[in-house]
Amino acid sequence: MSELPKKARVVIIGGGVIGCSVAYHLTKLGWTDVVLLERKQLTSGTTWHAAGLIAQLRASKNMTRLAKYSQELYSQLEAETGVATGMRETGSITVALTEERKEELLRQASMARAFNVEVEEISPTDVKERYEYINLEGVKGAVWLPHDGQGDPGNIALAMAKGARQRGAQIFERIAVNNIRVSNRRAEGIDWKDENGEVGHIQTEMVVNCAGMWGHQVGRMAGVNVPLHACEHFYIVTENIKGLPKLPVLRVPDECSYYKEDAGKILLGAFEPIAKPWGMSGIPESFEFDQLPEDFDHFEPILNNAVNRMPILAETGIQTFFNGPESFTPDDAYHLGRAPELENFWVAAGFNSIGIQSAGGAGMALAHWMNDGAKPFDLSDVDITRMQPFQGNSKYLFERSKETLGLLYADHFPFRQKATARGIRRSPFHHEMLAQGAVMGEVSGWERPNWFANPGQERRYHYRWKRQNWFENSASEHKAIRENVGMYDMSSFGKIRVEGHDAEKFLNYVGSGDFSVPIGKIVYTQFLNKKGGIEADVTVTRLSETAYLVITPAGTRLSDQRWLERHSVDFQVVITDVTAGEAVLAVMGPNSRKLLQMVSPNDFSNTNNPFGTAQDIEIGMGLARAHRVTYVGELGWEIYVSSDMAAHVLDTLLEAGRKLDLKLCGMHTMDNCRLEKAFRHFGHDITSEDHVIDAGLGFAVRTNKPDFIGRAAVLARKETGPKMRLLQFLLSDPEPLLFHNEPIIREGEVVGYLTSGGYGHTLGAAVGLGYVPSKDEKLSEILASNYEIEVAGCRVKASVSLKPMYDPLSIRAKDNIVSSV
Structure with a gap:
């Protein structure tokens, strides 16, 4: 083994397909001082036993873009490196056994066309023509993606490793990282140990955690939260089937199964509804190309369905029963990007059994992000800053991982809520909302009323693609907000306090609005990147000469706070998350003013409290702050109250509200109301890739300020037009x-x-x-x-x-x- 260097521009931890892809793409951008360390042998963790399915269509435009890139890259690697990747464009068929699944497939086909992925809806007869071995019993319909494929996972990784070496990367096997040195929010280097007990240190400018199912543990070394958990993952491989032709990949999600033809055999894999977490006491240090004990009882229901679906399996022996671990995240999206805890620690881990099809695109995107210091395009689906600190809790990960594996093949109904690891973050109104009939949803761990059941109505979702069981409930809530008065819990929204001598100056630099405003003024604005893309969509309230309150969506609070912190180094400011300190009730509708006047002696008139201003108020026997803003397009206020007085304020409003027929409302109603008003939703309608002018938000930008992030890009787009x-x-x-x-x-x-x-x-x-x-x-x-x-x-x-x-x-x-x- 060659001697390990003392310094490196970047150290990549993990030699699976993800780590090899990051090394490959960094060197492709001209980085030569790249070191990759693998604890055992390249691909020996989970890459070697992956099924190697390569699908193009994902749940969003940019995830599809990355998957398509992976396929194109793998098709070219053999010519570049001489390593055969086994890439074959086999096509894929997904069949529906229920009308609900058929609707899902038809909607996915429509989405594929929007994302420029070739797709065709096909009949059961068409399925039989393409896959003669299938039993069509119960098949309602299917979709055909002709350019999907499959490849050899191990060789794909080794090809990228060879490509990286050819451009100067150093790759070392059997070197374990046992410590990451951190100082002043930066990783300064890693300590390593080889199998002979020799130790050493590498000083580095950047660290990339590509450690797969060890990613959580490696993150902990640096104080970085990487929420993922290993689960047992099963498949069988048959003996040779005489005369078996080349076949497309077949997915039968209603039976939790997929079928892959490979070298005259059938691989049958499963995504069972209730998974088996593994490695609760840590992954053994000796783990290398290992298998887990067979559990035929766990796999038997899948196999029984498969024998019926694929009758040839009944007369074919099983050559291999395989059980190997893979890592899964709390929301079934992988982790990519810069860790919020450190400035130079990057993560690419937790790929939820789609690591092969994701690796090429993920490595490319991360390499560009590291090279340029900015995302190449919107990556919010997988940006690790979406994860909340509590989601690294071991019991939480254990409970949630039982569900997330199976969700990959479950019906992807709109508004589907996670069933496991619930009830962790609750607003002070939680129990009273439940008593009033709330049916809860969950965002970033926050329990939030999504809709309110009527007396005697079952308090749970009945999922489907057409109108769900809460449709009329939401209509009634919607009507209350439009015609009378409704109230909903906004406590989960992020609250970031920015204060200090330079607070005004700092916000005028990081935000596109004008923050040189009177105390009590509320500013709706965006934080922009240098391209004019929207990094955050917020309201900012001036609380005093030196303090502001930034309100963000619940799911982006951590990301928005880190954006502020990373741009605050030249300013005298303190940035603090105060989300849990205040509960918030939104009181909305034409009679909202009348309700507030019943419970408070303060003046809520246009003269005293015009739109876009806040005032401290008395309410009941307590104190609060009333922000006159709206996300539903009606007269209304957001009432901010300290958590200790929150229950009293809720009781006060509910009691007074009986005289006005006040209606409690949920998040579904808030979203539908904002859509009618064409208010933008961050993460959907506006992202880091969407220019603020194109998004129709130029009114919130003040270009007369001398300097703010993105100003030049805004001026340029105003000149050319959207x-x-x-x-x-x-x-x-x-x-x-x-x-x-x-x-x-x-x-x-x-x-x-x-x-x-x-x-x-x-x-x-x-x-x-x-x-x-x-x-x-x-x-x-x-x-x-x-x-x-x-x-x-x-x-x-x-x-x-x-x-x-x-x-x-x-x-x-x-x-x-x-x-x-």
């Missing part, structure tokens, strides 16, 4: 439902997809937002076109508008409108 227009669409047919990713059809051609969708109970049909290309076109021409939205393969006519279809002038939220009950 390249895209974020438009609102309303279906002409009141029956179909929209969620997101449905294709936008303009004059018969797919031009984009809906970034978000819901039901507009006031508008009378489903409504959505989506971008349409607008370069060198007049807005009038764009709006005059004929539009359709494709819903599960059917095209539905839609009207279109740049301005909100509901209350386009925002009169209701800003004027003194009071109705009587």
Whole structure:
């Protein structure tokens, strides 16, 4: 073995397909001082036993983009490196055994067209023609993706390792990292130990954690949270089947199974509904190309269905019963990006059994991120800053991992909630909300009322693709907000306090709005990157001369806080998460002012408390702060109250609200109301890849400030005009439902997809937002076109508008409108 260096620009920990991909892509960008350390032998963790399925279509545009990149890369690696990758474009078939699954497949096919993935809906007869061995019993329909494929996982990794070596990377096997030295929020180096007991240290500018199922443990060495847990993962390989031809990959998700033909044999794999977590006491240090004990009883239900589905299996012997561990994350999305705890510690781990198809794209994206200091495009689906600190808890990971493996093949119903590891983060209103009929959802661990059941109604979701059992409940809540007064719990939204001598100066640099405002003024704004993309969508309230409160979505609080912290080094400010310190009730609707006047002596008039201002108030016998803003498009206030007085304030409002027929509302209603008003949702309608001008948010940007992040990009786009227009669409047919990713059809051609969708109970049909290309076109021409939205393969006519279809002038939220009950 050659001698390990004392210094390196980057040390990559882990020699599976992910680590090899990161090394390959860094060297492709010109990095030569790259060191990869593997504790045993390359691919010896989970890569070597992966099934090697390579699918193109993922749940979002950019995840699909990364999967397609992987496939294209693997097809070229053999010519570049001389290592055979076994890449074959076999195509894939996914069949539905229920009408609900058929609807899901049809919607996925529509989404594929929006993402430029070739797809075809096929009949059971077509399935039989492509896969003669299948028993068509119960098959309702299917989709065919001709460019899906399969490859040799181990050789794909070794090919990328060879490519990295050819460009100067140093790869060392049988070197275990046993410590990561950290100082001043930076990883300064790693300590290593070989199998002979020799030890050493490598000083480095960056560390990348590609340690797979060891990723959680490696993260802990540096004080970094990498939530993942290993689970047992099963498949069998048959003996040779005489005359077996080359076959496409076959997926039967309703039976939790997939079938892959390989060298005259069938590999049958499973994603069983209740998984078996593994390695609760740590993964053995000796683990290398290891298998776990067989558990035939656990696999037997899958096999029984498979023998019926594939009758040839009944007369074919089993050559291999395989059980090997793979790592799964709390939300079934992998971890990629810079760790929030350190400035130079990067993560690519937790690939949820799709590591082979993801590795090429993930390695490429991370390498560009490391090289440029900025994401190459929106990666919010997998950005590790979405993970909350508590999600590293070992018991939480153990409980959640039982569910997440099976969810990969479960019905992906809209609004589906996780069933395990619940009830961890609760607002002070939680128990009273349950007593009032709340049916809870969960975001970032926060339990939040999604809808309220009527007396006697079952308090749980009945999932389906059509109208679910809470549809009319939400309609009633929606009506209360539009016509009377409704109230919902916003306590989960992130609250970040920015204070200090330079607080105003700092926010004027990091934010695109104007923060040189009076105390009590609320500023709606975005934090932009240098390209004018939106890194955060926030409201900022000036609390004092030296203190502001930044309100963020619950799921992006940590990410938004780290964005602030990383840009604060030249300013005298203190940035603190105070989310748990205050509970929040949103009181919304034409009678919201009347309700507040019943419980508070303060003045809520337009003169004293105009839209976009906050005031300290008395409420009941307690104290609170009332922010006059809205996310539902109606007159309303967000009431911020310290957690110790929260229950009293809720009781006070509920008691007074009886006289006005106050209705408690859930997050589904809030989302549908904001869609009618065309308010943007961060993570769907606006992301780091979406220019603030294209998103129609130029009104929130103040370019007269001398300097702020993204100013040049904003000025440039104002000069050229938008390249895209974020438009609102309303279906002409009141029956179909929209969620997101449905294709936008303009004059018969797919031009984009809906970034978000819901039901507009006031508008009378489903409504959505989506971008349409607008370069060198007049807005009038764009709006005059004929539009359709494709819903599960059917095209539905839609009207279109740049301005909100509901209350386009925002009169209701800003004027003194009071109705009587």
